[in-house]
Amino acid sequence: MRREALKGHLDGLLLATLESGPAHGFAVMAELKRRTGGAVDLEGGTLYPALRRLEESGLISGTWSSGPGRRRREYELTDRGHRALSEERGSWRSFVATIEAALEPHAPAPASGTAG
């Protein structure tokens, strides 16, 4: 998927990935890739600045734990993050419904001003 197509949606995608529970950066990336059938495959240069931004905004919180022989930072949604995700879902569904309605093939409107 082209990077431009993700613009404006990356934060929502990351929040949705963390909704099921705490995860570290690579797990977030792998889960997002799995959910999208490989279409969204983030590189570190996109993922970690975005996680920093979400943490700074108070939507996720990060804590250090010990991983397999090394330190590991895990992220989880905050209450604000849950609310933001819910709003994001609502606005996305509304957007999709609007666009779908416009894209659906429609029967031509009856011509106005019939002779009589």
Next chain:
Amino acid sequence: MSGPDDTAALDAYLAEVGRRLSDPDRGEVLDELRDHALSHAESLVAAGVADREAVAVAVRDLGPVDRLAGRLRAELLRPYLRRLSAALLLTGLACAATWTAVLLAGPAEPWDERTEPALVALLDVSGRWSAESALGLAATSVLTLLLTGRMRCSPRNRWTSQVLAITAASASLVLGIATGLQLLVYLAIRAHVSAASLAWPLVITTALLTLGAAPLVLHPLRGALRLSSGAAS
């Protein structure tokens, strides 16, 4: 799961990223990137990829060093910039209030319209202008960062807001220092004309409070400058 043994490519990559960050949080950033790359490499090794190739793929998937470091630096800079802007606004308001109180609490000015030194008349106008501008710019910086700290703000808008906030905070800092210098000159003239025209205990107390507030500005300023020097290296 055991990690790959040959991590030379990853070590070199992280060293380059670290060289471009120069931040107290750099250690945590690098630890996190290392964990990410090793987790990725381990998953590839488990799928049958050779150690060295797995590490190479994991490093490649982190992206170019310049892009990763540049984006991280922008995000690391933002909290310092926010703290600096807030400190400039709060200490500016506090200094304006306390020094105004000092001037009002002392005896009347030792001159009238006819005998007022020209420099005092000039300082009166320029001092007010620089103080009000410094506060206005600090408030602009705070608001800009607040408004663009939300979700759905595009990277371009975040970048533009950050440049605007840096410019406003820098100008606010310069004007704040200029205001302080003008105040010092004004106080020196006033005390020279009539030493009794200042409430000295209040002057000394307020000066000490002003100096005590300086670290609130200096600490985030130092962090922001460190990150900026990392960008230049």
